[in-house]
Structure formats: structure tokens, C-alpha cells
Amino acid sequence: MRKLARLFAAGFSMSLRRTLTFRTNLLFDVALAVAGLLSSLATVLLVFTHTDHLAGWTRPETFMLVGTYELLTGVKAAFLDPNLAWFPSRGIREGTLDTYLLQPAPSLFLASLATAAPLALVQAVLGLGVLGLGVYGHPPSPLGVAAWLLLVLAGAAVTWALGVLLACLAFWAPRLELDVFYNAIWQLARYPVGIYRRPLRLLLTYVIPLALIATTPAAALLRGPQPAALLTAAVAAATATALAATAWRLGLRRYTGATS
Amino acid sequence: MRRILRLTALRVRRQFLDWSGTWWFTITLVANESLVPLAGLFVWSAVFPGDPRVVSYFAALIAVQIMTASYENHTFSETVYQGTVSHELLRPQPVVIGPIGENLAIRLWMALFGLPPAVLAGFLLGATYRPADLLLALPALAGAAVLRFLYTWILALTAFWTERVHAVVTFGGMLMALLGGAVAPVSLLPGPWRTVAQALPFHAMLGLPADIAIGAVTGPAAVAALGRGLAWIAAFTVLAAVVWRSGARRYTVVGA
Numbered sequence: 001m002r003k004l005a006r007l008f009a010a011g012f013s014m015s016l017r018r019t020l021t022f023r024t025n026l027l028f029d030v031a032l033a034v035a036g037l038l039s040s041l042a043t044v045l046l047v048f049t050h051t052d053h054l055a056g057w058t059r060p061e062t063f064m065l066v067g068t069y070e071l072l073t074g075v076k077a078a079f080l081d082p083n084l085a086w087f088p089s090r091g092i093r094e095g096t097l098d099t100y101l102l103q104p105a106p107s108l109f110l111a112s113l114a115t116a117a118p119l120a121l122v123q124a125v126l127g128l129g130v131l132g133l134g135v136y137g138h139p140p141s142p143l144g145v146a147a148w149l150l151l152v153l154a155g156a157a158v159t160w161a162l163g164v165l166l167a168c169l170a171f172w173a174p175r176l177e178l179d180v181f182y183n184a185i186w187q188l189a190r191y192p193v194g195i196y197r198r199p200l201r202l203l204l205t206y207v208i209p210l211a212l213i214a215t216t217p218a219a220a221l222l223r224g225p226q227p228a229a230l231l232t233a234a235v236a237a238a239t240a241t242a243l244a245a246t247a248w249r250l251g252l253r254r255y256t257g258a259t260s
Numbered sequence: 261m262r263r264i265l266r267l268t269a270l271r272v273r274r275q276f277l278d279w280s281g282t283w284w285f286t287i288t289l290v291a292n293e294s295l296v297p298l299a300g301l302f303v304w305s306a307v308f309p310g311d312p313r314v315v316s317y318f319a320a321l322i323a324v325q326i327m328t329a330s331y332e333n334h335t336f337s338e339t340v341y342q343g344t345v346s347h348e349l350l351r352p353q354p355v356v357i358g359p360i361g362e363n364l365a366i367r368l369w370m371a372l373f374g375l376p377p378a379v380l381a382g383f384l385l386g387a388t389y390r391p392a393d394l395l396l397a398l399p400a401l402a403g404a405a406v407l408r409f410l411y412t413w414i415l416a417l418t419a420f421w422t423e424r425v426h427a428v429v430t431f432g433g434m435l436m437a438l439l440g441g442a443v444a445p446v447s448l449l450p451g452p453w454r455t456v457a458q459a460l461p462f463h464a465m466l467g468l469p470a471d472i473a474i475g476a477v478t479g480p481a482a483v484a485a486l487g488r489g490l491a492w493i494a495a496f497t498v499l500a501a502v503v504w505r506s507g508a509r510r511y512t513v514v515g516a
Binding site for chain 2: 025028029032036039043046047049050051054055173175176177178180184187188190191194196197200
């Protein structure tokens with residue numbers, strides 16, 4: 001575990017140095033993160049010019065939700081997307097996976113977390129700022145903050161596991177590029193799950209648990225820890241992680257290599 | 261002109277066949293285009309429960325998104341980065357024919373996969389339209405298709421200057437979603453923003469055909485909006501020609 005943590009830190013450090021070499025790109029990424037956040041905030045402000053509640057959430061509460069969403073979106077963009085984006089074409093069809101299999105570290109770790117896009121963390125920091133905006137004047141209880149933190153960690157684990165599971169499908173169908181789909185459906189987590197109609201709400205809660213990304217943690221921050229939500233999140237995170245590891249193992253058994 | 265049209269038709273046919281093998285990816289593109297208006301549908305249905313115009317507007321918007329989708333930052337800009345645009349520069353035909361052909365082929369596939377579920381979802385959710393409004397929305401849709409291509413094409417041409425074309429196009433997409441009617445119908449924007457949004461090209465790229473289809477923009481207002489769209493098409497055509505000429509002059513490539 002310590003070895004993996006050291007590898008992770010080394011990969012992040014290398015990515016950071018590589019990124020800082022190109023200053024203009026840095027400017028683009030920061031500007032884009034700010035623009036994305038402003039766009040999210042503008043949407044929320046616009047909605048609340050027409051109503052006081054969105055599926056039971058007030059404006060400051062929605063800011064908490066958007067802040068949590070932006071935080072996890074930044075984490076996803078920093079650690080998951082640079083590794084698993086286009087995995088079917090790069091990893092399987094072009095054979096990048098072969099190099100991971102030859103290295104003395106778990107291939108799942110190397111394929112999903114070896115590199116990073118550190119600048120995307122700007123979005124996560126801005127998300128924390130928005131969260132602060134929501135919390136301002138409505139300070140949550142220490143237990144609520146602890147529950148929020150646990151749920152965010154569970155959400156991060158589910159995010160990673162879903163990314164890996166979708167990437168694993170490429171072992172059976174190498175032309176199946178689902179990261180565009182994942183990024184698209186991810187956007188639905190930006191709003192309270194309560195706005196969606198029943199079949200979609202059930203899908204986003206139990207099948208693709210995007211409710212864990214923002215709605216559940218923000219609700220914990222508002223209403224304090226709910227034992228049922230914490231337990232469900234822990235079970236969802238553990239199940240999703242185990243499923244991802246199993247799918248990866250099964251996929252590797254099927255993989256025959258693309259390079260010589 | 262006939263030669264250009266024939267070459268474009270040939271390119272559409274070739275790209276249509278090329279894309280026939282990536283039907284699953286096309287479906288993910290359809291999902292990607294549909295989800296922003298779908299989220300808008302749920303948000304605004306929660307704000308105005310029971311208002312049938314919300315469902316009709318966003319169901320029409322999903323169709324507009326699918327039929328006007330443009331990916332020149334992927335199809336063209338990558339050829340600049342990889343240097344393969346040189347092959348196109350050597351051919352005795354305008355380079356833009358290639359991106360137009362691929363754009364139309366992708367839209368055809370996306371319409372084939374995306375329109376039936378969009379129509380079905382609209383029907384199930386209770387979207388209703390008057391045939392006359394739908395007919396009037398067709399020229400607006402054609403204008404949106406041309407305008408959105410030109411807009412993405414101009415942004416994609418920034419690949420001649422920067423490696424971050426995807427960031428540029430993503431930023432352009434955000435503006436389009438905010439001011440074009442994807443996040444919220446333009447009529448729901450606060451006063452001054454509404455005026456700005458109606459004057460800018462984004463509404464004509466996205467929300468205008470949906471607004472006309474549900475009867476929210478009719479008569480002289482619709483004609484004026486279509487006129488503004490045409491003016492933006494003319495302006496973007498000139499701008500695209502200028503940016504292309506300047507970018508092609510700047511472009512250098514090493515190797516065969």
C-alpha cells in the first residue's frame with residue numbers, strides 16, 4: 001500500500017512538472033475551469049430567479065451541491081480521465097496495456113491512476129469555494145462535515161470503479177468507447193436527484209449511483225449524518241470497487257496483447 | 261459549383277460508410293448531445309410543473325442538438341496536429357469539403373439513431389406541436405445547422421495557433437449552452453441578458469428552431485430572428501475564410 005502511495009505521488013509529481021512546462025496551456029486550463037464554474041453558478045442563479053426551491057433545495061443548499069459536484073468533477077478530471085480516457089483504443093487496440101503488464105506494479109493501478117492532469121484540480125479548489133459560499137451563514141455541524149467527507153470519499157471510490165468497469169468492457173468489445181457516455185451522464189449529477197422522474201432517479205441512485213457524487217454528500221452536510229445513507233454509500237463503494245477489480249482480472253485473462 | 265456539390269456528396273457518402281462501423285460510438289455521441297437538454301427538461305419541469313411548453317421545448321431542442329452536432333475540433337483539428345492536413349492541401353479542391361462531408365455524415369448517423377428515441381420520449385412526456393409551427397421551424401433548423409458548423413469550424417481552425425483547441429471549443433460550447441437556450445429557454449433569461457442572447461448568434465444555433473416549433477416565436481419576430489441568423493451566417497462565412505487563409509499561411513509541416 002505504501003509502495004502504491006509512493007508511486008502515485010511520483011506519478012503526480014512528474015505530471016505536475018510536465019504540465020508546468022507549458023505555461024500557456026496552464027492559462028487555458030485555469031480559464032476553462034473558471035468558465036465552467038461560472039456557467040454552473042449562472043444556471044443555479046437563473047433557476048432561482050424563477051423559484052425558491054428546486055426539488056426541495058434552496059439556493060444556498062444548491063450551491064453546496066454544485067460545490068461538491070465540482071470538487072469530485074475536478075478529482076475525476078485530474079486522476080481518472082487522463083488514464084482511462086480512450087482506454088479501448090489506446091490501451092487495448094494500440095497495446096499501451098502491454099507496457100503496464102511488464103512493470104512491477106499492479107496493472108490496474110498503472111492503467112487507472114499512474115498519470116494525472118494536476119491543473120484540473122483548479123476545478124476542485126473552485127468547487128470548495130462554491131461550497132463555502134453555500135455554507136456561509138449556515139454552518140454545518142462537525143458530524144455533518146465528517147459525514148460529508150466520508151460520502152465524498154465513497155463517491156470518489158464509486159467514480160473510479162465506474163470508470164474502470166466501463167473501460168473493462170473494452171476487453172470484450174475493443175471498439176466500445178464509453179468515456180464520452182460516462183462524461184455525458186456524469187453531468188446529471190450536477191442537480192438534485194429529486195428533479196428526475198422515477199425510472200431515471202432509480203437508475204441514478206441504484207444502477208449508476210451518481211446520487212453519491214453530489215446529492216447524498218450535500219444532504220449530509222445540510223441535515224447531519226444519516227446512518228442509512230452512510231451505510232449504503234459504504235456498501236456501494238465496496239461493491240463497486242470489488243466489481244471493478246474482478247472485471248479487470250477477468251478482462252486480463254481474456255487479453256492477448258496487441259503489440260509484439 | 262456543381263463540381264463542388266458533387267465532390268461534397270461523394271465525401272458525405274464515403275464518410276457515411278466509414279462511420280457505419282462505429283455505430284456504438286455514434287450512440288454515445290447522441291447521448292452526449294441529448295443529456296444537457298434532458299437535464300434542462302427535468303430542471304425546468306421541476307420549476308414549472310405541468311407546463312406543457314417546457315417538455316415541448318426541450319424535446320425539440322434534443323432533436324436540434326442531434327441534427328446540428330459539430331465535431332470539427334476532433335475531425336479537422338487533429339489532422340492539423342498530426343500533419344495529415346497536408347494531404348488535403350495538395351488536392352485540387354477546397355479543404356473544407358472534407359470536414360463538411362464528415363459533418364453531414366455524422367449528423368445523418370446521429371439523426372438515424374437519435375431522432376426515433378427523441379420523438380418517442382417527446383410523445384411519452386406529452387410534447388405537442390402545431391404542424392404550421394413545425395414547418396416554420398425547418399428553415400430555422402437549416403440555418404442552425406449551417407451556423408453551428410461555421411462556428412465550430414472557426415473555433416477548430418485555432419488549431420493552427422494553439423494546441424488547446426478542445427479547450428477553445430469547450431468554452432465556445434459553454435457560451436452556446438448558456439446563451440443559446442440549452443441551459444434555459446432564452447425567454448426565461450433576465451431582461452438584459454435576453455436581449456443580448458437574442459442578438460448574439462447562439463440562439464440561432466440552438467434555441468430558435470425549438471422556440472419556433474413550440475410557437476413561442478411567431479410572425480414578424482420569427483422572420484426577424486431568421487434574418488439575424490442569416491446575417492450571422494454571412495459574417496461567419498467571411499470570418500471563416502479570413503481565419504482559414506491566415507491559418508494555412510502559418511501552417512508548416514516537416515517530412516513527407
